[in-house]
Amino acid sequence: MPDIVHRVGIRSTPKKVFEALSTTKGLSHWWIVGTKGSAKQGRTILFGFADMKVVESKPNKLMKWKCVRGPKEWVGTELTFQLKATKGETVVLFAHANWRKATEFMHHCSTKWATFLLSLKNWLERDEGRPAPYDVKIGVGD
């Protein structure tokens, strides 16, 4: 099954990157303003357009979600953020996996994920996050 994958290097600590991924406040700074729910393992994060169940949470190392409500193509997909400390930065390896088909919407989501991961980087490095609805627009209707 097709996957979306990305990698960014962030000049910050694994602890700070993990905080940005594992708290609703952190997620609000770079992905979706007003994120609610809980980002603890076994709980559900409410992003408004989608709900994500936290399948696995390893402090400073890994965050894995399963989409349990949201756009039809997203339901059942899994999102993983894997962190690695290296050479003065924290590398984030990202995957949005288990899409049923490589649809045009999946292509769109791949590009959007890149902009959001750069939003995460820019927020942590220089306080310049671009969470939705202030996100980088990549086409009409986005």
Place this chain on the structure above:
Amino acid sequence: MPDIVHRVGIRSTPKKVFEALSTTKGLSHWWIVGTKGSAKQGRTILFGFADMKVVESKPNKLMKWKCVRGPKEWVGTELTFQLKATKGETVVLFAHANWRKATEFMHHCSTKWATFLLSLKNWLERDEGRPAPYDVKIGVGD
């Protein structure tokens, strides 16, 4: 085999988007400064770090390349830019296909391709391309 896929919508005509993909001058504005060679079907585009043979070129519709020299993981991969005119914009569906493995370098290239496709969009819409070496950096050593 894993693929990188992306989608951007560009407020420009298929003709102008195709020009940016099918001429060395156009490619120099958004991907790599100083692109040489020829982007005509059957010829080879010289990007410096890699050479791409133009496998298929359908004016205003499609551009398909095969990497014939470059980073080891790129050689033999295929790159497709498919254009569609719709709702006041030209949609570009991009794929960098036939990677042998979903390596960390592939994750990196996926994120870089998003930044370059946004460079293409920004160049055509407001003359703000970010071709290498002036590209958006996404980590240490990039």
